[in-house]
Amino acid sequence: MAFVRLLGELECRTAAGKAVELGHTRQRGIFAMLAVTANEVVTTSELIDWTWGSEPPLSARNVVHSYISRLRTALEAAGSPAEATLQRRHGGYVLEVDEAAVDLCRFRALVAAARSQEEDAHACVRLLREGLDIWRDTALGGVTGSWAAKVRQLLEMEHLSVLVECHERELDLGNHERILDELRYVAQRHPDNEIVLRNLMTALHRAGRRDEALGAYTVLRRRLADHLGVDPAGETQELHTEIMHAGPTAEAPAPPGPADAPAAAGVRAAPRVPLQLPRATRLVGREQELAMLDGSIAAAAVEPSIRVIEGPPGVGKTALAIHWAHRVAPRFPDGQIFADLHGSDDDRGIHEPDELIRFILRGLGVQAPDGGGAEDLARLYRETVTGRRLLIVLDDLAEHEAAAGLLREVSDATTVVVTARSAASLAALETSVPIRFVRLRELSNRQAERMLAGILGEARVEAEEEAVARLIQLSGRTPQALIGVAEHALGRPHLSLSDLSMTMALEAERRSTVREAQAQSHRDRTYDGRTYDGRTRPGTRPDGGESCPLTQRRRGPGERPPDAPGERPSTAS
Known part of the structure; x- marks a missing residue:
């Protein structure tokens, strides 16, 4: 059976494990479009719109036909064409493949099976975890463009929804200790998601971390007020009130079966295989x-x-x-x-x-x-x-x-x-x-450009190469800063990258000016290794006396230097 990976770096392999050469970026995008809708017809017009947007080239239809022909050849060259085939149907194309061979289809099938296990909570959690484990990286890795960005965002939301559902089931089973670290990680990635924060607060309270649970609520309330100007939902406020008036530790619900009974102190429990790795993000270069x-x-x-x-x-x-x-x-x-x-x-x-x-x-x-x-x-x-x-x-x-x-x-x-x-x-x-x-050092300019293209889309990056170069320079070529730049650009799709780079440059200049002013203020208040309170001039003691910068000799308020104008040095009699 062939294997198609969408929930990670895009790839297709035959039953023998041989990789199918999917070609360059746009051709890979066409294959991804057909794989996401496996066994469903996608019209040629849809493929054109998804690939080029509202301004396709005049030869777009012929180009799509060419891409399909090359993909067919690649599938046939890699192995049996019966495993995964590209067929023309009703004015479009369809990728005919066993749904069990497409990881996205397997994920959705496992989630559906889990939701059918309403009476067996353990089986439900097991199936949800099995489905979540299929995700190994950012969906549609290596596929660029606005279509890929939109579908990737939808898949991320679908993944988060299933993960939250799994957390709620695990909390019902009393497994708060087991998922606490994963909840912390998810809350860091989705700090505005109240359901995630409620699950984290519940797990923290049950684990005896009441103050941390209350602190998580405080951070959430401030974020919502600053970003959206709203208060937390009523359910979140009720949970906060419940934790406030409860004891230091909440009682977890009794597990429905012996499968989750805690092991005796110091005794090894039934073999448990921990799978605690956070979900991987896309890695460029390295x-x-x-x-x-x-x-x-x-x-x-x-x-x-x-x-x-x-x-x-x-x-x-x-x-x-x-x-x-x-x-x-x-x-x-x-x-x-x-x-x-x-x-x-x-x-x-x-x-x-x-x-x-x-x-x-x-x-x-x-x-x-x-x-x-x-x-x-x-x-x-x-x-x-x-x-x-x-x-x-x-x-x-x-x-x-x-x-x-x-x-x-x-x-x-x-x-x-x-x-x-x-x-x-x-x-x-x-x-x-x-x-x-x-x-580990900063990314190269080429790697940084690839990273931005993977998030913003190749077309947007190619359209403003000079602005992209300035953005890369301003970000210091660090992945964290580049992701921040990309998120800012994604949140403002109508803002040109040139305007964004100008805004970032002005902000960087403002911060530099503030830092320089603070440094100058510190220098003004510091003299000869000592810091003054700003109300006395350098070289002057707060009582009015002076400190000689060379000899460090201190003189009283009425005392003048021996060589002061109009005064002759005294001589010993």
Whole structure:
């Protein structure tokens, strides 16, 4: 059976695993249009509109016919033409393929099957998770244009809807601890989605994090007020009031069956395979860095290893780590664990090995005893992970000496991928555990342009090449800044990229002026290594006396320098 991937980088493979050459960008787009509507006719006029918009070339119809002919040839050359065929039907074309071979169709079928399991909550969650696991990357990867952007947005909304439904089912089963980290991640990506925030608040409260739950509501209320000028929905306000008047911890509903009963303290539960990796985002470039990470995977299967991705903020360390983790996940059948250490935030950062080890053990279905010492906990951890092919991703490791100790404990018998702004504190570990350092830098101009084209569409980027070059320069070529630029442009489709670049340049100039004014104000208030309060001039003490900049000798309010005009130096009698 052929295989068509839409929920990730677009690809088509035969039953034998041979890749079908889908051609250049527009030709790939035509195949994606037919695959999204598999076994349904798409008219030639629709293909033209979706590809070129309102101003297609005069030869558009002939070009579409040419693309279809090339795709047919590619399908036939790759394998049996009966697996997936392009047929002409009723003024259009149709991709005839078994729906089980298209990942989008399989996802929707699993979701429909889950919703039919109203009486079996465990089966419902299992099917929803199976469907969600099909998503490995941003939908329609490698397909550009306005049609792809619109469909990609709709698919993202569909995915989020199913994920929220799964979270609600899991909360009903009392699995709040299991999904808490995933809820945090989803809430960060969708900070204005009240359903997501309500689920997060519920899970936090049940986990004994009442203050964090109330804090999440406060952040939501401020965002809605600032962005939309509205208050949270009544249901969200009722949940906030309930948490305010409840005790420190809410009682989770009793699970409907023994499948989710907690394991006894210190006893390994039935084998659990954690699948905690956040959904990967599209990665542009980074082929060399991925190859460096790939080079370690063979050794990782037989011995512990550590991969450290380091670089400045916003350069895409987390995106690279998650993308690579998804890429090699099949090599770690015993599970993948993702932990955000918040190392850049001293108030939230995980600095103690015990705290992280307990988190990993919970993901593996083991409840560590509360009264045990550090040695007992480390022994339980080693007993749990030994013999398991487990991948652990530690995001945002702190820049302090405790980081090496944290990593030394966790990396025992497992493969670990770490992101950190600076990995200098980990150099001492190289003597005991193999470490591969991958230094991440800004994107090249070409990679940055490809990234913007993938989000905004090739046509919009090609139409304003000079403006795109300025936007890339202003963003510093970091993925985080480029995504912000693209989101700003997507939110204002009628604003030209030239106007956007001018606005960004003015804003950058304004910020530079403010910083310079602040620096000048600091210099004006600082003299000879001492900072004054601004009410006294440099070199003058607040009591009116002066401080000599050379000798640092202090003189009283009425005392003049010995060489002051009109006064002769005194001589000793």
